[in-house]
Amino acid sequence: MPIQLIVASSEPRFHDFVREQLASTPNAEVTGEHEDLGPNLSARILHDLNLNPQSAILLDISPDPEQGLRALEQMKLAIPGLYVILSGFESSEELLLRSMRLGGADFLQQPLKRAEFSDAMIRLEEHAQRIHRQGRQIGRMYTFVGVKGGVGTTTAAVNFAALYARQNKSTVLMDLDMDSGDAACYLGLRHQYSLSDVAENLDQLDQAMLDGIMARDPLGFSVLCAPEEVEKSRLIAEQHVREIGSFLTERYDAVVVDGSHAIDDLLLSCLELSETIFVVLTQEFPAVRNAQHYLGALARAGYGHEAVKLVVNRHEKRGLLHVSLEQLQQTLGAAPFWVLPNRYDEAMQAVHEARPVVTRGNTELGRSYRDFARKLGLDGQAVAAAQQKK
Ligand SMILES: Nc1ncnc2c1ncn2[C@@H]1O[C@H](COP(=O)(O)OP(=O)(O)O)[C@@H](O)[C@H]1O
Ligand SMILES: [Mg+2]
Structure with a gap:
């Protein structure tokens, strides 16, 4: 500034x-x-x-x-x-x-x-x-962070962006996971440019420049991809993320962020702009333990119950080796906002087809995502109806 x-x-x-x-x-x-x-x-x-x-x-x-x-x-x-x-x-x-x-x-x-x-x-x-x-924040930023790798953060962010776009709302998915950059891969997008190109030319940041850099998903949302080369990721600083994030929230109805699992400066500068932070975890013991640390760190950074919502992924009702939802709630001092079922076949099929699972007909996982969106005030019925017309 x-x-x-x-x-x-x-x-x-x-x-x-x-x-x-x-x-x-x-x-x-x-x-x-x-x-x-x-x-x-x-x-x-x-x-x-x-x-x-x-x-x-x-x-x-x-x-x-x-x-x-x-x-x-x-x-x-x-x-x-x-x-x-x-x-x-x-x-x-x-x-x-x-x-x-x-x-x-x-x-x-x-x-x-x-x-x-x-x-x-x-x-x-x-x-x-x-x-x-x-004064100028118009759109909403939703940031998905995972308490560790592999819990389903990217899957959640991709599907959430898809659900938003399905509502005819202008949507951007920003991939902030510099380690994997999976979002583009899960959507089958080839991309030449990334977040680092925006960061490097920040003084020229405008809509035309972004349109040239972002990839576009057939559902109508744009994707600001993470750089593929590690060297380029290192050039991205918190100030860049803050400015790019502000620019996007001013122009789009929704900015969905695929955050990674470490609470670093890049992620923190995104959290500042976020209306809601979804903390994704599974019922595995290490994930719940990490979630405990994670929520503590978020609370110390000033993000309490209102902004932070727990999303339990890959839920198993009868997993002997899993932490039950009751234990999880007791340990974390907060009830999960949403629980997504364990449907590895559906999740993997979606990855293979490079389409979000919410766009695939009658899947249990897709239904659960639509209900999740509805709980947040996005009309899941309209989404499902649009889906059936296809
Ligand atoms: N609800 C689910 N049930 C089963 N498998 C899932 C579910 N959600 C995601 N997965 C799978 O888990 C793996 C990791 O998901 P991903 O979204 O890449 O996690 P992260 O971004 O946290 O590393 C992927 O193979 C994905 O297909
Ligand atoms: Mg990921």
Whole structure:
């Protein structure tokens, strides 16, 4: 998220300091400078904001704090959402309180220090990201994560994307499993480009570019594949995933993510954007134990019962070597949101045919997936009816 700053100070050294600091901050620039802090300062700053509406303000109030606070008040009256950082030598409790009441967002003590300035820029950037997410997130992101490999995460993500697309909702499946990249394979998609191509050209990210990169499933959803080469996967950073994820949620009704099993930075940046996190597990003992750790880690990262839903896959009613659903619920402190039956033949047949199991006539697994979607408010009946017409 770029940082843009309009700087007002009567002190040339103040301007030099800020310019120098921003020059070494990626994606940051000064979009306006004022050395004359005279009475019409707020009007001049508002004029700058017409040209660069995303800018924040850094206002040095040290020569005349009263006049500075008046300028703050005028600017906030004109643009209530404006982010204004005040700066001064004096930082009495009374002054800070007054500036806070007038809507000042931050305060930088003078003389300016590099570390404090850079912390203030991080706070500004985080603020901008929050606004960006709140204001523009339209679609929904559903992230499937597995407590270990092989529990059925990719199968679930692929079928969920298929069910969404069947509802005539614009849908993207994003494969974030850099180790396997199975999603494209399960759908029989050949792909030349991947997530790493988007990450490498992030400054040119637009719909046309994505259309050129994403593969398209016959059901109508798009697939943003994982790179096939490990070296390329390493180039993808959390910031890329965050920006690509935000872009997609703004433009699609649903973004379904095939997450992998490790809670790493890439996955965490996706979880931030996700409305629901489906934690996929089986009734095997190691899976349940991992799920316990996984839920703990998610809870520590701030994701509680509302956002996290357990999906038990390959359910066996009478598996002697399996953890029963009751034990599972007791161990994990949460009831499964959905339980999918163990139908290896149906799951494998779907993989061989490279079509999601929900598109295959009368399968028990397909039915269960449709009911799962219906429980989430996606109309499973409509999906089944559309299926029968085929
Ligand atoms: N409900 C199910 N019953 C039986 N086998 C399943 C089921 N769901 C998935 N599978 C099979 O389990 C294997 C692993 O599934 P996959 O989705 O690739 O898991 P993951 O992405 O967690 O590694 C695949 O062979 C898949 O066909
Ligand atoms: Mg997988």
